Amino acid sequence: MPSLRVLVTGGAGFLGSHLCDRLVASGVDVICLDNFFTGSKDNVAHLLGNPRFELLRHDIVHPILLEVDQIYNLACPASPIHYQYNPVKTIKTSVMGAINMLGLAKRVRARILQASTSEVYGDPKVHPQTEAYWGHVNPIGIRSCYDEGKRVAETLMMDYHRQNNVDIRIVRIFNTYGPRMAVNDGRVVSNFIVQALRNQPITIYGDGSQTRSFCFVSDLIDGLWRLMNTEGLTGPVNIGNPREFTIRELAGLVISLTGSKSEIVQKPLPQDDPIQRQPDISLATGKLGWQPSVALKDGLVSTIEYFQRRLAV
Numbered sequence: 001m002p003s004l005r006v007l008v009t010g011g012a013g014f015l016g017s018h019l020c021d022r023l024v025a026s027g028v029d030v031i032c033l034d035n036f037f038t039g040s041k042d043n044v045a046h047l048l049g050n051p052r053f054e055l056l057r058h059d060i061v062h063p064i065l066l067e068v069d070q071i072y073n074l075a076c077p078a079s080p081i082h083y084q085y086n087p088v089k090t091i092k093t094s095v096m097g098a099i100n101m102l103g104l105a106k107r108v109r110a111r112i113l114q115a116s117t118s119e120v121y122g123d124p125k126v127h128p129q130t131e132a133y134w135g136h137v138n139p140i141g142i143r144s145c146y147d148e149g150k151r152v153a154e155t156l157m158m159d160y161h162r163q164n165n166v167d168i169r170i171v172r173i174f175n176t177y178g179p180r181m182a183v184n185d186g187r188v189v190s191n192f193i194v195q196a197l198r199n200q201p202i203t204i205y206g207d208g209s210q211t212r213s214f215c216f217v218s219d220l221i222d223g224l225w226r227l228m229n230t231e232g233l234t235g236p237v238n239i240g241n242p243r244e245f246t247i248r249e250l251a252g253l254v255i256s257l258t259g260s261k262s263e264i265v266q267k268p269l270p271q272d273d274p275i276q277r278q279p280d281i282s283l284a285t286g287k288l289g290w291q292p293s294v295a296l297k298d299g300l301v302s303t304i305e306y307f308q309r310r311l312a313v
């Protein structure tokens with residue numbers, strides 16, 4: 001039997017490259033598609049000689065025809081500084097990218113998994129967030145290009161499913177961190193680690209009492225893989241680590257694990273920054289048998305080791 005052919009858009013990014021590793025290791029053929037906006041060839045350089053792996057430079061706002069059995073649609077900048085750099089391009093990537101990938105899935109009868117986000121819950125008034133919550137999103141703010149783009153991508157997924165019977169999966173990913181985040185990624189975990197390793201001030205936005213729940217990348221990838229390969233789950237599924245921390249707690253943990261001399265400084269809180277965030281993962285636990293296994297401290301240790309190597313060269 002020919003092996004499964006799997007397309008990973010955004011495959012040279014942080015999450016996409018770990019997913020490519022996992023897929024190649026499982027023996028399937030992988031096409032990694034990326035426009036290298038925030039991703040890098042370095043993230044997949046170790047896979048380039050592998051006959052199961054192909055790297056394709058392409059932008060998903062343009063259609064493409066590929067013979068594949070499964071599509072993981074991950075292409076989209078995920079860090080606020082990057083998705084706000086060119087907001088029109090960000091929303092085009094989510095909306096036109098989803099249309100193009102769903103069109104492809106429909107034509108070649110592939111199963112498609114859309115990377116959605118906890119940002120569809122906005123600044124949530126329900127805590128922790130269950131998949132049934134419709135969210136509290138500002139449609140006209142500086143985060144909207146990302147949040148609303150992902151909400152439309154979810155809508156498109158459900159409509160292609162209802163109208164054209166496309167086989168879909170939607171994952172709402174909560175804050176995930178780990179090796180291969182870019183040094184200039186701008187999200188909180190990589191910022192704090194890079195600042196701590198350079199003994200530069202740790203920048204807390206606002207008073208640091210806002211919360212996030214941090215999932216280590218290996219747990220997240222396991223969740224994506226299980227969702228893609230489980231039957232009968234078309235609606236959105238939260239994947240994240242329910243253990244919630246304040247941003248100030250995270251800063252303290254990073255300083256103690258790195259032994260850094262950095263001081264903490266406060267910067268203004270960006271507009272519409274969510275106050276709290278924690279996934280309810282009952283659905284993933286019940287239907288996928290999934291739960292995270294890596295504690296924040298252990299995940300941070302391996303992420304710190306990665307950045308130590310990156311900053312040393």
Ligand code: NAD
Nearest residue numbers: 010012013014015035036037038039059060075076173176
């Ligand atoms: P990332 O920025 O490292 O990866 C995104 C990848 O998509 C990059 O390789 C980038 O070059 C590529 N890309 C961007 N626009 C593209 C386009 N128009 N055409 C082709 N490729 C394009 O971010 P990540 O953390 O790996 O996120 C991956 C996916 O997961 C994104 O869809 C993101 O919205 C989603 N997500 C991530 C998190 C997280 O905490 N990491 C949380 C929620 C959702």
Ligand code: UDP
Nearest residue numbers: 080186187188189191203204205210247273
């Ligand atoms: N944050 C911070 N300092 C930084 C980067 C981010 O205090 O250097 C805060 C940010 O304001 C937010 C939280 O950390 O409250 C998580 O930010 P991130 O950009 O990682 O993800 P998101 O806000 O999209 O969840």
